[in-house]
Amino acid sequence: MNDLLTGVQTAFELILAADPEVITITLTTLRITFSSVLIGTLISIPLGAAITFREFRGKKTLISIIQTLYALPTVIVGLLCYMVLSRSGPLGDLKWLFTPNGMIFGQTILIIPIMAGLTIAALQAIDPIITDTIRSLGATRLQFLKSHLREARFAIMAAVIVGFSRAISEVGTAIMIGGNIKGHTRVLTTAISLQTSMGNFNLSLALGIILLAIALIINLIMGFVQNR
């Protein structure tokens, strides 16, 4: 319990002291998380929309598979991406292993299933009469998509929040692909793991609090945007 208090205290000290290492870690985290959420969104939303609005054989099975992939352990994603990005792997030439780019790659893959799945759920929840109205007003494909996203904006926003949360809080992929290299690929979660393994529990908690503070700010901003 004491650790918790000192953790909070340490968090404030770190923030107030503008500890350069913490700042670097936080910036790296933000950069990687935002990039993967952005790319993940750009992929998941059209993907989810295509699955929702198209009729094809095996659609239900595909959705089940996407939902299954929610359970993909981050280490497995990390491992698979490692194999792909490794020097001996198919994308070895990119030299993305142990770089932020590699981490963005891995986290994007990690969050696509849940973001696409929640997008599908969000779009399926729209009253069919809304779809009919949009179609009969003569929307082009893009307008059709935009109007649906707008109508389901709360649920889509929630999907993005879930994707963001998953990306910022996961550690398995980050450590497998990034390697937790100090000053380069160390992010909040890998730093937390490291501090924990070193027994520095209060420092871990301090970093955890910083991470949650970031998430809270993002959520409040999103909530503010939603309510406008």
Place this chain on the structure above:
Amino acid sequence: MNDLLTGVQTAFELILAADPEVITITLTTLRITFSSVLIGTLISIPLGAAITFREFRGKKTLISIIQTLYALPTVIVGLLCYMVLSRSGPLGDLKWLFTPNGMIFGQTILIIPIMAGLTIAALQAIDPIITDTIRSLGATRLQFLKSHLREARFAIMAAVIVGFSRAISEVGTAIMIGGNIKGHTRVLTTAISLQTSMGNFNLSLALGIILLAIALIINLIMGFVQNR
């Protein structure tokens, strides 16, 4: 890439050979995951419903906080639960540290925010006229809840699937509270981490495939139940 193929092959071998260690790990995983999803559901759904259907000051903020907690890193949850369950912690007398019960405790806490958050989203998506109808038909509090859950069953089921996926795929809490004790608290994800750290990538993948197979079966069953 080769690892991937041998991983699939190894997975089949392990399953076909009914490897006793793998069976133990899988059963432990199922037991812990199901328990935490069950307890998590029993807590999150009433919690989500209470938040959805009650008006109180700070409701929006509370929802933002719940959404923020989606981003709670599993290690942090593990660490906090560790502090609580440690012999020097407030619940030390339970002696749950490094036991499956402790892991259930930790995972339940881990999945409550996202399950409650998605429950809130599911219930908020119900057309208010449905709520009015249920109220005006004279439902008791419990009937009111049941009818809403039934109406939102797809989205609620999705919330449960997300909770299940998070529980079965996370490793930070499991390792911090369970300790990955062989034959006792070793679950699929901690075993995967261990095998990965030992460089047995194809064994990791094999365990990952088993994990996904379980998730797929659960999803197909849920999908089947949904469609009835």
Place this chain on the structure above:
Amino acid sequence: SAEKVDTLGEHSEDRLLIATTTSLDATKLLDLLEEKFKEDTGVNVEHVAVGTGMALEIARNCDADVVMVHDRVAEDKFIDEGFGVDRRVIGYNYFLLVGPENDPAKVSGLNGTAAFMAIEDAAESDPSVVFVSRGDASGTHSREKLLWKWGGYDYADINVSPWYREAGAGMGQTLTMTDELQGYTLSDSASWGTYESNLSLVPLVENDEKFLNVYAVMRVNDETCPDVNTDAAKKWINFMISDEVQDILSTYGVEKNGVPYFSPGRGSADVMGVTDEETKDPVV
């Protein structure tokens, strides 16, 4: 060992919990010894394998009965704080310096300290020379820091050098990364044994006295932690320095690794730089 799964999820009464470092766990030696111990004493032994720092922290919180680590500096601090008692040395092996086959820093054949100096030297001019550090305050990391110190460097300078990569990860992860970067790293021999086959790296400096890696066991002080299973802990320590276990150590791993993972501690007090008592006196 499925019978160990306790359906209630509670500890069975006679249960000994060991907090240990991952390198010990990776050899599966503990699994073997735990079964033997159970046969001998009826005590269920379980271990959690975590980083050295965390292992000691768990013990400080009274959550483990026995600690097994390989970091003399941290161990001494732990004992001085009054948490650890009855330290015994169980065995040793050597860290090894591994690196790329072409060995750009030409460390092969050098002794431990000289090899580190050679790496620093080469790295200043040759950008292909990279050193990867565990960077996780583990026993291995501790030794690496010592080696820099012994080479006459200030670790704070080394730590910020462009060729020095702090992985902040376990041994396996660090080895994988070193392999990818074709760099140098210090590894414990047990981890190397399990990882070797996946890697293109080769051992360049082995069995150097500066690379000596001593594994110790101690129990958690029952005065600071009254709930610990002191009886079983003492039995475990005595078991570890018993002839039975020491004999196992002398052959364990030969099948898989060619050579044993550990050398028994008994009779090698001078090699390890510890007192004879620490290798053989049973605790009471």
Place this chain on the structure above:
Amino acid sequence: MIDIQDIVKEFDGNIVLTGVTETIQRGEIFAIIGPSGQGKTTLLRILGLLLKPTSGRILFEEKSITHLSDSDPVRRRFGMVFQSPVAFKDSVYHNIALGLRYRGFSKEAIREKVLQKLDEIGLTGYENRKATTLSGGEKQRVSLARVMVTGPDVLILDEPTANLDPVSTEVIEDLIRHYNKNLGTTVILSTHDLMQGQRLADRVAVMMNGRFIQSGPIFDVFTRPCSEDVAKFIGISNVLSGKIIRKEEGMSVILVDGTEIHALAEDPVGTQVKIAIRPEEITLHTGPDRLSSARNILFGIVEAVRPFGIISLISVKSGDLVLSVQVTWQSIKELDLKPGVQVTLSFKAPSVHIMPDENSHAC
């Protein structure tokens, strides 16, 4: 039975109900009519215990029910059918059984009641259909059945037949009447179908500007609108201004745009009044003057014929006066009515409805 006391309702600063007061008797059918967006649904939702008024009280059997808890048993004595049909994502059977399930009826009792209700609403055989795929009218009937099957003491219906064809409407109206007569159910409904209001209701209230601008027995309201707005709303389209100039044979003679009109007005000579004459109460003849007992006989020229199907509206100009007259298409054909034709209009004195000149006075 239900006392509505000065109910005010505000949504985000927008006052929708400005003070509604009315007493509804046990066992009566009370209809609310009024233009779109005037607060009918809002009031019904307050009566249905779904919305709390900003101020004012509702008494039910002398007890206030304005701030009822969600689990109060009084709720079960009220049933409400909403303006837009409500379909749960379930079978039609489940949709109708819901309220019975809430009340703990046995499986068999529910089955019997639901099947009987399905029969009554003309949807026998629909029990296993998904309610969400029903047609508009089918959904509306299911929504009605869901509430009716619980046998509420007070039935609140918001536009119950808006989506129904005349035949289904008749079925539903008969059901409502049946409940009202045989079970003593008090019925409060809103409707846009003025004929429905007249067919069903004992009393009617006209909601305008967030309050009951007029209420009373249907005959009174439909024959004696209290203002020009009400008159127009209930379809009395000939609303004219005039002044009582003298009394004659117990009747008042009113000068309207230079024409003298006889009416049964109590007001003294000199009073400025508004008069209204329903287009269907004016008889139209052509050809030679015909004898008629009607007190008012005017000669005029057809200005325009607006064919509205079976019934057409014809504008006739008589002096400075323009009157709308309702005729059937048969008459149009037989009398060859078209602009320019000379016609005679006649209407009786009691057909002339007198209203005060200023809206504010009576309403």
Place this chain on the structure above:
Amino acid sequence: MIDIQDIVKEFDGNIVLTGVTETIQRGEIFAIIGPSGQGKTTLLRILGLLLKPTSGRILFEEKSITHLSDSDPVRRRFGMVFQSPVAFKDSVYHNIALGLRYRGFSKEAIREKVLQKLDEIGLTGYENRKATTLSGGEKQRVSLARVMVTGPDVLILDEPTANLDPVSTEVIEDLIRHYNKNLGTTVILSTHDLMQGQRLADRVAVMMNGRFIQSGPIFDVFTRPCSEDVAKFIGISNVLSGKIIRKEEGMSVILVDGTEIHALAEDPVGTQVKIAIRPEEITLHTGPDRLSSARNILFGIVEAVRPFGIISLISVKSGDLVLSVQVTWQSIKELDLKPGVQVTLSFKAPSVHIMPDENSHAC
């Protein structure tokens, strides 16, 4: 302009449209009436290019549009308003502007059109309101405005005024007529309000059992229903069976339940026929026999009075015949009509509508 060719639609083995064929002319107003659940909405959704028929074709300007891609520009020439109002979770302004945005109008052009349309539907000042909190009628008007503002060539309206009061209905009907007259918009609408069908439409089709059982100019359909079902549906409640027993003065004399009725029937003597007489086409008198030019004069006794507000339905028994007669409440009061009173009924020969005895033959 629109050729509907043998459209069949099946939902999960349930055949809803059994073969609809009809040609709709450019610029006409075509109304579909029919009982609930008979396929009106389904057909309109097919015409609105939202649903593919199971078989059959739709031609638009001679080109098949049955399987149109979602992005085909022809879509923009069609506009459809749905039976239940649709409100996007946005401002009223955004709701109405949507179709214009799709068409790439400039911000200013959109603003101008939307504000004008808001004015036309009587919702000026509502632009910033959240559409989901509107009243039923307000939502329906917004739904209409959203489509109308895009100026489609073909306007498909599914029960456009179901949620509207008479005054708003008139506003909307005027708008529809305006579009039809001034812009040449072809209008296809379904309605439960038979009067609306008659007021608005050029032609009307009666949908029963998944097809158009009768279609034609409104006058024809409303005066000469082709079957008893149609007759009943359009409110001709006196449907009786009889046989032509002889011809007299160019008219047929039909024996119905022992009573002779004169009608204008072409069928030969001996034909079994159904006849129908609208309740409003029968005149009722009391007291001494009155002279009347009507060919049919019957004497009877009032059996029941069903007060339906302004208009009441009275059942009169004449011999074995029971007829419904429509009278105003004034008449009821003046003639003191109540069960047991002796009355005279009269109706002209042309008021007797002749239908073949078997439904299947004509329809």
